[in-house]
Amino acid sequence: MAIPPSNGSTTVPHEKRRIELRGETVILLADIGNTHTVFGLSSGKKILGSWRFSTGRYETEDELYTHLHPLLEREGITLDSVEEFVVASVVPSVNECMERFARRYLKNGVIWVKASNVLPVKWDIVSLDQLGSDRVANVLAAWKEHGNNAIIVDFGTAITIDVLFQGTFRGGAILPGFMTSIYGLFRNTAKLPMVDLKFPRSPVGRDTDENLRVGIVLGTVRAIDGLIEDIFSFYGTDDMKVICTGGQAPLAMEGSRFLSFYDPYLTLKGMIVYFELVRKS
Template sequence: MVLVMDVGNTNIVLGIYNGDKLICDWRLSTDSKRSADEYGIMVASLFNINHINIEEIEGVIVSSVVPNTMYSLERMIKKYFHTNPIIVGPGVKTGINIKYDNPKEVGADRIVNAVAVHEIYKRASIIIDFGTATTFCAMTQNGDYLGGTICPGIKIASEALFERAAKLPRIELIKPEKIICKNTVSSMQSGIVYGYIGQVEYIVKHMKKEMQAIGEDEPFVVATGGLAKLIAEESNMVDKIDPYLTIEGLKIIYEKNKEQTCE
């Protein structure tokens, strides 16, 4: 079995694969102050609750956009799983070509998503990841990562409105039935949710034009991340919502690099 870990700014997503089958997945809050043992106790508890023997984990792969967590996580993996994790970054085989001005600047999560889309869908694609930040990434059919766009996430936008406007409350992120609303909470929900839908559609529309201008077929649009369903279900620009895209990408990269692991 293989443990995959995606460390984001808000959450750490973990998954366990038995062969090609995802048998468990969990979500922990990201906290750079946690020690290796604290992370170890949390992960061991999840294993115990799900009746999984920690000794059966043959390898671990991690992608992270939070450098301050990595010392504790790497120590935890070595201590509790007795293996050296594969860390997604320079030197790791991905099977894609990164066309960024400086490839080292591309976040590990964006690389992992791109690998998953290239391997699973095998066509020109646009990947939207609704996380702490919302990222839009362009992939050619041949596996060239062209770059993309980074926007503030919908939760960041919502919190900024609450924190910067004295009379506006903190709201739940749900979609109101109408855009013209008759109370403050619904009006804020309408502006944030429908405004974000509009942003997604505008960016995807123009990314498609730019990709088709260089000879790609119309890109297939895949959405992932915690808030993908809320936004993507309202847009006819999104072809597929894939909540497991990132951990699928980690499993694919693990298979390409598993010879790096050693006991």
């Protein structure tokens, strides 16, 4: 996910001003991840505001309305202004709630982000159905903003690495996210504690907390750097833009050799690209 993590729902600091609409199509975006859902508002191909929820906070369309409506209202926006609703979801159990919310509170139904052979990016993978819609959005945003060759690293519950080469999505890798690894050790061991996520001060931990940070944070970043280096070697070029997104990306950037470009809105941008392409097709 693309906004720094928080508890509950929040608006990022620079978005506390009231949003002004300028006659363009107003799109409500929902990037539904396993841990968090990021809602965004777009008009004229620009992200006007974004809000983060815990994905488990809502189970019905009315609960979603009670959470989302006040945040939009604070910015001077009503749901009546929303003309389209674009959703990228990796949580099937939430999808029906999105459908009911659109039917009850919005003008039009849901536009679901998914890989398709009608898109300008080609998909050289075994099954389009297995590709997460957030990864589709990330690839489309990278293609639109950075061209035909890119590596996208998204730090969420899972860390995904996506490879776009010569305008074709070639596949990638999936690793456990930082918090997923920490929770896994905490739940399945008797004495290992939960620790704050920090980049370790050295590669040798001198207490249990620092040992965990070395193994989980530094170890994961080294694995990502190694995979990126292997991808360069595999395709015979390092002329590929490396883009990272997701709440934990800034932490990884502290010690990475390759992660230097951070776009917190990459997924939401890709959802807008998807909408524009679908509307033209």
